[in-house]
Amino acid sequence: MDKRERAELFRIRLKEAMARRELNQSGLARASGLDRSTLSQLLVADEPRLPSGQALGEIASALQVSADWLLGLTSHRGVASEILEQAMQVTEAARHPVDQQVFTWMAEAAGSKVRHVPAGLPDIFKQDAVFDFEYAEPVRRTPAQAITDARDQLDLIRRPDYDLEICLSRQTIQGFARAEGRWQGLPLEARISQLEGMAERVDSFYPAVRFFAFDAGTHFSVPFSVYGQKRVAIYIGQRYLAFTATRYVREMSRHFDDLVRSATIHAHEMADWLAAEAKAIR
Numbered sequence: 426m427d428k429r430e431r432a433e434l435f436r437i438r439l440k441e442a443m444a445r446r447e448l449n450q451s452g453l454a455r456a457s458g459l460d461r462s463t464l465s466q467l468l469v470a471d472e473p474r475l476p477s478g479q480a481l482g483e484i485a486s487a488l489q490v491s492a493d494w495l496l497g498l499t500s501h502r503g504v505a506s507e508i509l510e511q512a513m514q515v516t517e518a519a520r521h522p523v524d525q526q527v528f529t530w531m532a533e534a535a536g537s538k539v540r541h542v543p544a545g546l547p548d549i550f551k552q553d554a555v556f557d558f559e560y561a562e563p564v565r566r567t568p569a570q571a572i573t574d575a576r577d578q579l580d581l582i583r584r585p586d587y588d589l590e591i592c593l594s595r596q597t598i599q600g601f602a603r604a605e606g607r608w609q610g611l612p613l614e615a616r617i618s619q620l621e622g623m624a625e626r627v628d629s630f631y632p633a634v635r636f637f638a639f640d641a642g643t644h645f646s647v648p649f650s651v652y653g654q655k656r657v658a659i660y661i662g663q664r665y666l667a668f669t670a671t672r673y674v675r676e677m678s679r680h681f682d683d684l685v686r687s688a689t690i691h692a693h694e695m696a697d698w699l700a701a702e703a704k705a706i707r
Contacts, residue, residue, distance in 0.1 A: 426497065432473035434497040439467060442488040442495070442502075456487035500671075526665070528577055530652045535581070537653025538588045540681040544648040544660055546601060547591050547636070548575045549582065550623040554615045559607070582634060589634045590692075592684045594641035602702050613706065620703035628696035635692035639684045651678050 426434070443453055450468060454461045459480055466474055475496075476484065485492040493499040531539060541547070546555065553572055560568040582589055601608050602616055627636050639646075648660040657677040658667040668674065690698050 428475065429473065431497055432475045435475055435495055436468065436473045438490075438495050438497070439484065439488075442490050446488055448488070453484070453487060457483040459483055525574070527650075527658075528574065528581070530650070530656060530658060530667075531578060531581055533655060534652035535584060536586045536588075537655075538590065538651075539653065540651040540678060541589065541591045542646050542649050542681065542684070543591065543593055545597065545607065546619070546623070547593070549579050549634075550626050551575060552615075552619050552622050555611070555619050558611050558615070582630070587633060590637070590681070590685065591634065592637045592639060592646075592681060592688065594644075594646075595638035595690055596641040598638065598699070598702065602706050617703050617707060620699050620706075624696045624699035624703065627699065631692060631696070636695045637685050637688040637692055638690035638695065638698070639687050640689050644684060644687055646680065646684055649677060649681075651681060 443449070448456065450461060450464050453459075454464055457464075457480075463476075463480060467476055467480075475481075481492050481495065485495055490502050491499060494502045545559075548571070553568075556571045556575070557568045560566060560571055581587065598620075600606055601611075602620060604611050604613075604616060608616070627634070649657060650660075651657045651674060654671070654674055656667055656669050657674045658665040659677075
């Protein structure tokens with residue numbers, strides 16, 4: 426916007442902030458230490474004006490709003506500390522990222538694209554035997570609770586307005602196939618059944634759900650989800666670090682899209698690749 430447009434927006438927001446603080450011109454003059462004549466030029470002069478840097482700082486401090494907001498440079502009204510507090514949440518999570526909070530975020534994002542990098546196999550594709558194995562020693566959640574939550578998510582993504590992309594390293598899936606790491610001790614038949622069942626489910630949900638695999642040898646990602654344009658949640662183990670600031674949502678969306686562009690197994694290939702992995706360990 427040009428200088429006049431910004432000055433007009435400044436005047437509108439200044440009056441709005443004064444009304445929220447229940448301050449008139451005299452009250453703002455006392456709170457900010459500015460002359461009433463200075464404020465009068467900003468509030469009622471025929472031609473809208475922008476304040477000096479000093480006056481802007483005093484006004485923003487007195488009204489407890491962001492100077493950038495007054496100038497129309499951001500949509501966040503609060504000062505920096507308040508913006509960060511509003512933009513970031515730390516919320517409890519179970520050992521695996523399947524809980525009511527996730528379901529709420531997913532439901533809020535209906536009609537928008539959800540981008541998801543899971544901590545392990547995607548829960549919506551897991552069979553009961555895998556849940557039973559992973560939750561053999563429950564941490565706040567039993568296998569039955571995890572299964573129920575996964576089914577609730579499945580019901581949600583079956584809606585015609587749901588758009589979900591999942592991206593995971595192929596090494597994670599291959600590690601599962603070979604019973605490595607957290608899956609050590611999972612019987613062969615359970616692993617084969619999981620891979621074959623996942624292949625069938627991936628195929629049946631495509632293209633509403635698109636599952637990609639990237640090479641962990643060349644790319645890395647922490648587990649996270651982007652819920653439309655509203656929120657990004659990063660799984661840090663037992664908790665999510667959730668941001669609602671637009672900048673962070675866009676940055677993590679770009680990171681996810683980079684993973685998809687670098688994928689070695691694309692969504693239309695995933696079902697066949699999973700079936701081949703199952704066949705390879707028979």
